[in-house]
Amino acid sequence: MFAQASAKTAEYAGKIVHVNEEGFLLDPTEWSPDIAVEIAKEEGIAELTPLHWQVIDFCRKHAVNGRSPTLRQITSGTGISTKEMFSLFPKGPAKKVARIAGLGKPEGCV
């Protein structure tokens, strides 16, 4: 993993997990569906519908080295359109799904 300045922790669903400064889980294995529900609430998504779960499951399954798939990979892999992705996970769906699914934030090289 990347050298982390200071590993912080957070508590979700009664479990302590390691997070970075922006609240992304550092270790995908600490994730659970209960944690996803609570992070989703922080992201302004009151309830995770079956469609949300389809996306989350896809990302968990297709994560490479803890990195979430790109928005394009999600839409072509699930058949859910980009437009729908924005209504399911408003404002930056790739980033939101990654955080809810306990995966790393989509990043550039610098």
Next chain:
Amino acid sequence: MKHLLILGAGTAGTMVANRLRRSLDEAEWRITVVDPDEVHYYQPGFLFIPFGIYTKADVMKPRRNFIPRGVDLIVSSVDVIEPEQRRVRLSNDGRYLSYDFLVIATGAQIRPDQTPGLMEHEWRRTIFDFYTLDGALALAQHLRSWKGGRLVVNVVDNPIKCPVAPLEFLMLADWFFHEQGIRERVELVYATPLSGAFTKPIAARLLGDLLERKGIHVVPDFMVEHVDPDARKLVSYDEQVVEYDLLVTVPLNMGAEVIGKSGLGDDLNFVPVDKHTFLSPRYDNVFVLGDAAALPTSKAGSVAHFAVECFVENFIRYVDGLEMTRLFDGHANCFIESGFGKALLIDFNYTTEPLPGLYPLPGVGPLTLLQESEANHWGKLMFRWMYWNVLLKGKELPLPALMSMAGKQLVG
């Protein structure tokens, strides 16, 4: 006689041809390179063309100058790759070329046709790109008489070639319009699908406000859906609108069409490969190098350079049935022009993000990592000479292929 076929004579393909021709016995190995274009472009130089810093002549040379004796160059595109039959079909005469080993180095291209509104009647009138020579030249011509207004740089989606180029373009534009005396009449905007201009934690902390300090406004999380060329606005999937007078787009990047047609690529026509050896997981005689590969590192010439060094050592072992031991670490090394005669430098790999420090000599430099300096700017300008005269010909550069932590600071 064994046959090594290389598709693409760009940075990666040309370096492989030069290095392997020296390493493989001419009595045992035939090497052929296929490329559709007679001209080799120095792509990093395109960035400087809109601002009149480089001309056309600085960035193009005949490909044949860089293909060594003992390697056949065929100028043609490839119609289809048939890995099961170990052959490719050429487009120009329909001829099949059989191979024992294949290196795919077909690169990445911009695809403005993938975003509605870009390539219509305003293309190269108020909408430009700088990732092609034609686009960069057209933009240079336009900027010579532009009176100012709102200039928006928009990245359609990632991955893109040279991911720092959009930032460099904006910082060079800031400098250029200062020099032209019209900076106060120009608004500079960067609309990106990422969460900011700098997304890695340490770079974000050290450089977070670099663009703002230069008066460049960042619109984050902006995923463009279409462009309205008459109303001059970008519209995102969640219906945000960014208006422009002059749009400089970084269109969707995709691998070569032949990759998709041959069933070898992902949904962007990039080819999945082992990230340490570049060997295809599906075919044990196919390797993919440079931008054509789907790798979790930057699509950049420096990556191609370091990757080829590792690949060549591995390949001459692999063909003798030995294990590949020189495992690539994702090393990239990129200058970032920041205007006013200065630049930054970043050095990173698959697991280590860009860190501050000195490069290449620890404690000495002369180049500074994650920090602006004049030395970096001269380094970037000097690199064009190195590219044509040293790198492409497969000669050694005194830079290690794998990333080193020496000279880097671990910031807390």
